[in-house]
Amino acid sequence: MYPLRRNRRLRTSESMRSLVRETILSPNDFIVPLFVVEGKGVKEEIASMPNYYRLSLDLLEKEAKELWKLGLKSVLLFVKVDDKLKDNTGKEALNPDGLMQRAIKTVKNAVPEMLVMTDVALDPFSAYGHDGIVSEGLILNDDSSAVLAEMSLSHAQAGADVIAPSDMMDGRIFEIRTLLEDEGFHNTGIMAYSAKYASAFYGPFRDALDSAPVDLKNIPKDKKTYQMDFANREEAIRETIMDIEEGADIVMVKPGLCYLDIVREIKNEVNIPVAVYQVSGEYSMLKAAAEKGWLDHDAVMLEQITAIKRAGASMIASYFAKDVVKIIS
Ligand SMILES: NCc1[nH]cc(CCC(=O)O)c1CC(=O)O
Numbered sequence: 001m002y003p004l005r006r007n008r009r010l011r012t013s014e015s016m017r018s019l020v021r022e023t024i025l026s027p028n029d030f031i032v033p034l035f036v037v038e039g040k041g042v043k044e045e046i047a048s049m050p051n052y053y054r055l056s057l058d059l060l061e062k063e064a065k066e067l068w069k070l071g072l073k074s075v076l077l078f079v080k081v082d083d084k085l086k087d088n089t090g091k092e093a094l095n096p097d098g099l100m101q102r103a104i105k106t107v108k109n110a111v112p113e114m115l116v117m118t119d120v121a122l123d124p125f126s127a128y129g130h131d132g133i134v135s136e137g138l139i140l141n142d143d144s145s146a147v148l149a150e151m152s153l154s155h156a157q158a159g160a161d162v163i164a165p166s167d168m169m170d171g172r173i174f175e176i177r178t179l180l181e182d183e184g185f186h187n188t189g190i191m192a193y194s195a196k197y198a199s200a201f202y203g204p205f206r207d208a209l210d211s212a213p214v215d216l217k218n219i220p221k222d223k224k225t226y227q228m229d230f231a232n233r234e235e236a237i238r239e240t241i242m243d244i245e246e247g248a249d250i251v252m253v254k255p256g257l258c259y260l261d262i263v264r265e266i267k268n269e270v271n272i273p274v275a276v277y278q279v280s281g282e283y284s285m286l287k288a289a290a291e292k293g294w295l296d297h298d299a300v301m302l303e304q305i306t307a308i309k310r311a312g313a314s315m316i317a318s319y320f321a322k323d324v325v326k327i328i329s
């Protein structure tokens with residue numbers, strides 16, 4: 001074909017490149033994860049996540065308004081609860097006046113149109129740092145799912161738009177969907193963490209919430225009996241299809257960058273939106289390299305996020321959301 005076809009012709013100027021660009025980022029692409037703590041006027045930087053903070057409810061309200069102004073229209077809430085409130089039953093997770101329930105109402109009151117998504121898993125409430133109930137060295141599947149369904153209902157009652165179960169128990173999407181339907185929450189959506197891998201990239205998040213598995217006898221030190229083995233690909237398809245059959249409205253792949261093959265494969269396989277979570281470790285890795293002057297922060301950030309979208313992400317949960325939107329708009 002050469003020289004009739006010179007591929008470089010379409011790269012000759014930024015005007016030309018922008019004309020033929022296949023993947024364009026927009027504020028509509030993002031879900032903003034937010035960490036919430038008790039107190040007033042609290043804005044604590046997370047040690048392993050530079051420039052990312054835990055916010056008390058009054059500052060959460062301010063943040064929601066700021067995000068809305070930037071065009072960011074969905075948030076994903078996580079709470080850091082006091083050790084005294086943690087147990088092995090998830091009792092505090094069901095408290096109608098718990099921190100999560102108040103956080104939902106705070107955002108909804110501040111910006112009624114903001115889409116409020118909530119994390120559903122027991123780890124922030126677990127004395128053992130596990131996503132479910134622990135018994136004799138095991139994470140109980142069905143007992144945990146039952147509590148997660150109650151927790152989801154409690155979030156829906158507080159006003160959540162989308163429930164986001166991040167626990168990886170089998171069958172929990174069905175349990176949650178069924179309970180929400182029974183209780184009349186027909187329009188409360190479910191974003192299922194479907195292909196969630198047992199990843200070492202979650203470290204900084206566990207610092208943020210103080211939610212890492214504890215080092216005690218007979219307590220599993222990792223989450224490998226419920227989160228997926230990162231060596232597996234076909235299993236991700238199985239997990240995702242089951243969640244769709246159980247009633248998920250959106251499915252998710254997590255983490256992001258190391259799993260873009262999985263994102264593309266799932267995107268080709270299913271016909272509902274696929275979310276990708278660019279997780280805490282991915283954020284911290286770039287922050288650290290940029291602090292050392294080894295990588296150009298903004299350039300690498302845009303490259304990473306664009307790659308996630310190019311791979312097939314319909315939406316991206318990212319700690320970089322604000323930074324990206326400030327650059328692109
Ligand atoms: N169910 C907990 C949960 N929900 C989201 C993340 C990780 C998010 C991140 O690293 O940014 C985790 C951590 C874990 O599974 O241990």
Ligand SMILES: [Mg+2]
Pocket residue numbers: 168169170171194239242243
């Ligand atoms: Mg599953």
